[in-house]
Amino acid sequence: MSTLMNDWIDISPLDAIPQRGARLLRTIHGCVAVFRTAKDEVFALDNACPHKNGPLAEGIVHGNAVTCPLHNWVISLETGAVQGADEGQVATYPARVEDGRIWVEASRLRRRAVA
Amino acid sequence: MRQKLVVIGAGMASGRVLEHLLEQDPEAYDITLFNAEARGNYNRIMLSPVLSGDKTYAEIVTHDDEWYARNNITCRFGEHVVKIDRDAKQVVGQNGTVDYDKLLIATGSAPFIIPVQGKDLKGVITYRDLDDTNAMIEAAAKGGKAVVIGGGLLGLEAAAGLAERGMDVTVLHLMGHLMERQLDESAGFLLRRDLEQKGVTVMCGASTAAILGETCVEGVMLEDNTGLEADLVVMAVGIRPETRLANDAALSVERGIEVNAQMQTSDPDILAVGECVEFNGALFGLVAPLYDQAKVVAHTLLDQPAVFVSKELSTKLKVTGCDLFSAGDFAEGEGREDIVFRDPGRGVYRRLVLEDDCLVGAVMYGDTTDSNWFFGLIRDKTEVAEMRETLIFGPSFQGGSAVDPLSAVAALPRDAEICGCNGICKGQIEDAIAAGANDLGAVRAVTKASGSCGTCTGLVEQVLAVTLGDAFVMPTSQPVCGCTDMTHEDLRRMIKSQELKSMPAVWQACGWKTSCGCHVCRPALNYYLLADWPVEYHDDPQSRFVNERKHANIQKDGTFSVVPRMWGGITTPDELRAIADAADKFAVPTVKVTGGQRIDLLGVKGEDLPAIWDDLNKAGMVSGHAYSKGLRTVKTCVGTDHCRFGTQDSTGLGIKLEKALWGSWTPHKLKLGVSGCPRNCAEATCKDIGIVCVDSGFQISIGGAAGMDVRETELLCQVETEAEVMEVVMAMTQLFRENAKYLDRIYKWMAKVGLDWIKEQIDDLENRTALAERFELSQSIYRKDPWAEHVKKADSYQTLGDLTLEAAE
Ligand code: SRM
Ligand SMILES: Cc1cc2nc3c(=O)[nH]c(=O)nc-3n(C[C@H](O)[C@H](O)[C@H](O)COP(=O)(O)OP(=O)(O)OC[C@H]3O[C@@H](n4cnc5c(N)ncnc54)[C@H](O)[C@@H]3O)c2cc1C
Ligand code: SF4
Numbered sequence A: 001m002s003t004l005m006n007d008w009i010d011i012s013p014l015d016a017i018p019q020r021g022a023r024l025l026r027t028i029h030g031c032v033a034v035f036r037t038a039k040d041e042v043f044a045l046d047n048a049c050p051h052k053n054g055p056l057a058e059g060i061v062h063g064n065a066v067t068c069p070l071h072n073w074v075i076s077l078e079t080g081a082v083q084g085a086d087e088g089q090v091a092t093y094p095a096r097v098e099d100g101r102i103w104v105e106a107s108r109l110r111r112r113a114v115a
Numbered sequence B: 001m002r003q004k005l006v007v008i009g010a011g012m013a014s015g016r017v018l019e020h021l022l023e024q025d026p027e028a029y030d031i032t033l034f035n036a037e038a039r040g041n042y043n044r045i046m047l048s049p050v051l052s053g054d055k056t057y058a059e060i061v062t063h064d065d066e067w068y069a070r071n072n073i074t075c076r077f078g079e080h081v082v083k084i085d086r087d088a089k090q091v092v093g094q095n096g097t098v099d100y101d102k103l104l105i106a107t108g109s110a111p112f113i114i115p116v117q118g119k120d121l122k123g124v125i126t127y128r129d130l131d132d133t134n135a136m137i138e139a140a141a142k143g144g145k146a147v148v149i150g151g152g153l154l155g156l157e158a159a160a161g162l163a164e165r166g167m168d169v170t171v172l173h174l175m176g177h178l179m180e181r182q183l184d185e186s187a188g189f190l191l192r193r194d195l196e197q198k199g200v201t202v203m204c205g206a207s208t209a210a211i212l213g214e215t216c217v218e219g220v221m222l223e224d225n226t227g228l229e230a231d232l233v234v235m236a237v238g239i240r241p242e243t244r245l246a247n248d249a250a251l252s253v254e255r256g257i258e259v260n261a262q263m264q265t266s267d268p269d270i271l272a273v274g275e276c277v278e279f280n281g282a283l284f285g286l287v288a289p290l291y292d293q294a295k296v297v298a299h300t301l302l303d304q305p306a307v308f309v310s311k312e313l314s315t316k317l318k319v320t321g322c323d324l325f326s327a328g329d330f331a332e333g334e335g336r337e338d339i340v341f342r343d344p345g346r347g348v349y350r351r352l353v354l355e356d357d358c359l360v361g362a363v364m365y366g367d368t369t370d371s372n373w374f375f376g377l378i379r380d381k382t383e384v385a386e387m388r389e390t391l392i393f394g395p396s397f398q399g400g401s402a403v404d405p406l407s408a409v410a411a412l413p414r415d416a417e418i419c420g421c422n423g424i425c426k427g428q429i430e431d432a433i434a435a436g437a438n439d440l441g442a443v444r445a446v447t448k449a450s451g452s453c454g455t456c457t458g459l460v461e462q463v464l465a466v467t468l469g470d471a472f473v474m475p476t477s478q479p480v481c482g483c484t485d486m487t488h489e490d491l492r493r494m495i496k497s498q499e500l501k502s503m504p505a506v507w508q509a510c511g512w513k514t515s516c517g518c519h520v521c522r523p524a525l526n527y528y529l530l531a532d533w534p535v536e537y538h539d540d541p542q543s544r545f546v547n548e549r550k551h552a553n554i555q556k557d558g559t560f561s562v563v564p565r566m567w568g569g570i571t572t573p574d575e576l577r578a579i580a581d582a583a584d585k586f587a588v589p590t591v592k593v594t595g596g597q598r599i600d601l602l603g604v605k606g607e608d609l610p611a612i613w614d615d616l617n618k619a620g621m622v623s624g625h626a627y628s629k630g631l632r633t634v635k636t637c638v639g640t641d642h643c644r645f646g647t648q649d650s651t652g653l654g655i656k657l658e659k660a661l662w663g664s665w666t667p668h669k670l671k672l673g674v675s676g677c678p679r680n681c682a683e684a685t686c687k688d689i690g691i692v693c694v695d696s697g698f699q700i701s702i703g704g705a706a707g708m709d710v711r712e713t714e715l716l717c718q719v720e721t722e723a724e725v726m727e728v729v730m731a732m733t734q735l736f737r738e739n740a741k742y743l744d745r746i747y748k749w750m751a752k753v754g755l756d757w758i759k760e761q762i763d764d765l766e767n768r769t770a771l772a773e774r775f776e777l778s779q780s781i782y783r784k785d786p787w788a789e790h791v792k793k794a795d796s797y798q799t800l801g802d803l804t805l806e807a808a809e
């Protein structure tokens, strides 16, 4: 799918998510987990583990990875790729912090007027 | 005829401009120089040595009156420029106007003042110029208490300086660790430790609510209502480019005055330089780039081509007496690799961030000798593949050895306690080894170290290895995880003997190889720290498995189960009604009677949790901790109340026990059972702690299980009164809390330390009471309903937003 990076939306203040934590964003494709790392970087990924749809937002965040709460698969927040022996891929969406607020690129996430 | 150049601001940037301009063409301009400060240019970054008394103002002046005279610059010091009139090409100062052909704005930045009540009180000052510095020196002469708001570079320099001048200083920092912009958590921790050794008190996560006082400051009030006395408040929460003049003159201004690569503003005849400018969206807060800008300004003023390019930035910070350095981008990132080196002995921390075989960032603390070398590698994007292995040791060490896993133990002082049971310190073990004890058995024989519970065996072996070198072969023991070489047992000993009270403290002292641990070590560390330092350490929810973070059991479909406590399995019609109502209201798919004598509401949606908890709270029910590594249930039977065989009030005792133990965190789940007689209807003898009532009193037995392993409990002791039961059980629980490995149930831990050792601890009445008291202290903090707490922050359970609602506009 081609994405024109033209739909950045202001989601919330950075502080709405604890460091090494995540919160959910409801979208037409189901929930997207927005993560905040210890270094205050943010990442947006589908909230479903490739293993058995574990809710990644509930996992433990370490470095730039999250460990799925159900069976401990480790997923890279950068690439959405499953780390280590296991294999799988989670969809990721562009996200960034600006002036203490979280922005997510939503062209793939919401219904658009023009379609 | 000569052109007229007017300069607004005699600071470090414009100072450089004038030097370049005059040396290239002294004749080009008639120069008028305004400065709000009643003085010319001085080296602002040297204000800190002035504050601490190491330098005088005279020593940091860069341009004196004689210099301005020699270069016949018209100085209008102590005079504010109030307006720029672009049509008339005039600058309006407080004492009159001046014409210009070219204008240079170099107004620097203004300290940011947080808009709290009391910010204008006498005794509240910022830290920007000599007047501020003198005000601080004056205040310090009177002694007393100072509060510095802001734990960045400026705040900490002010704090260190004031402390040096004998003030009692407290730093308030909003973020989790000091200088979070330049340092990562670990370096921030070391900085904090060093400042505290200088007598500076540091409070992180502290947000200022108000500054108190009638006419002068008297104190500071924090959001959490902590009050601090203060005779002086220094506000150092950041700076804002000083753009007011440019704004009024309708120049294009974003966060700073926008300039092109020639340093021209939107009006080509007006240039700007220094902290007040914004170039390509970037602001500048350090002198290095300003000096590059200054060169360009000089060229532009002389119609010579020149372009300003902003370079990679490093900050070698000089917070008085602490050695720190950070450069480039040290955030973790895609395809990035961390190399972390810690030397606990020397308090050294180094972190390098690599990306495709190049160094992109570095953080150093304690020893920054090689910082320039590392900065060079970053700036020049040098290929570091070949030296990758030893890179972290710096240039001199190329080809040097790898990190020594024993360094943490090697760094321990002789008086560091290794064996807690027998109070044996590292020194005694070293002496024993020197006297010929060259293996574990021998050391044990002479010192008793690791002879009792044995959990310090790993550390004793490491002391052997450190002292004997190759003469001693380390038996390989399982480290906690890839982040460290230490075992759980080693860690627990280190946390106790070295009084490590925060995660960064442990990471540093135990030579963690990662910057912030992983999902294996963090939950264990979080438990060890809160068990050993209940008062000092604060629980970290982000280091907990979801069930314990959300206080509910996550289900395979991501919904949760909710289990309210039913003390000792006793409930009432009202409680049952409340549960039924909640089940209806929140459309709970499954309501089940658990194996633990209570009711489980399964399939509750995450966002409904606070609401359902609130309802259950209102009916007087609290969390059953069916999710925690902590007290789960105390199963009881009906006992003397109803049963013809009952010998004691097993139900009542069970309830007493559950009310004493609930909320406590333990290495693994803790389940109790109290049966009224040896028929044992409460299955007490397969619980972690089981009590079987008999005519003569109570048999307390431990180490049962009926899960993956099925075990019968073994007798710990028999006592006569309920009061004794309470004390023994609390002492037993505390002993387990203080000594067991994370995720060991009592039976697993008992297999390691032995029932006899546990008996010794509990039978020693003094020790028993002490254990029970320590348990009670911890419970004074943790014996509260987490549900009630979380209901207060219910919104954090809701989604951040809902994009599905944005239907076609
Ligand atoms: C709800 C319940 C089953 C039931 O419907 O009765 C239950 C449910 C779970 N048990 Fe259990 N255990 C329940 C009683 C038991 C019992 C019986 C008892 O407590 O009397 C045992 C055997 C006794 C024992 O613990 O020795 C038991 C032994 C386990 C074990 C094995 C523990 C072990 O050391 O071998 C686990 C796995 C673990 O803890 O690592 C476990 C783990 C679990 C978890 C939490 C699995 C998980 O981590 O998600 C289950 C949560 C289900 C859910 O989504 O809510 N559950 N579990 C019982 C809740 C009791 C309560 O009211 O709190
Ligand atoms: C205590 C301290 C320590 C520092 N340590 C370091 C360090 O270790 N390393 C580092 O790289 N940087 C450090 N800095 C930052 C560095 O000092 C600044 O980046 C630098 O001084 C900015 O130069 P400037 O010329 O842009 O602004 P300034 O040096 O602030 O000069 C601006 C001048 O303009 C005047 N002015 C403002 N408005 C008007 C007006 N309307 N009319 C007339 N005059 C006006 C002001 O009075 C001021 O004198 C430190 C700063 C401070 C305060
Ligand atoms: S026995 Fe297994 S399946 Fe059943 S509740 Fe316990 S853990 Fe879950």
Ligand code: FES
Binding pocket: A049, A050, A051, A052, A053, A054, A068, A069, A070, A071, A072, A073
């Ligand atoms: S669902 Fe994520 S690890 Fe199983």
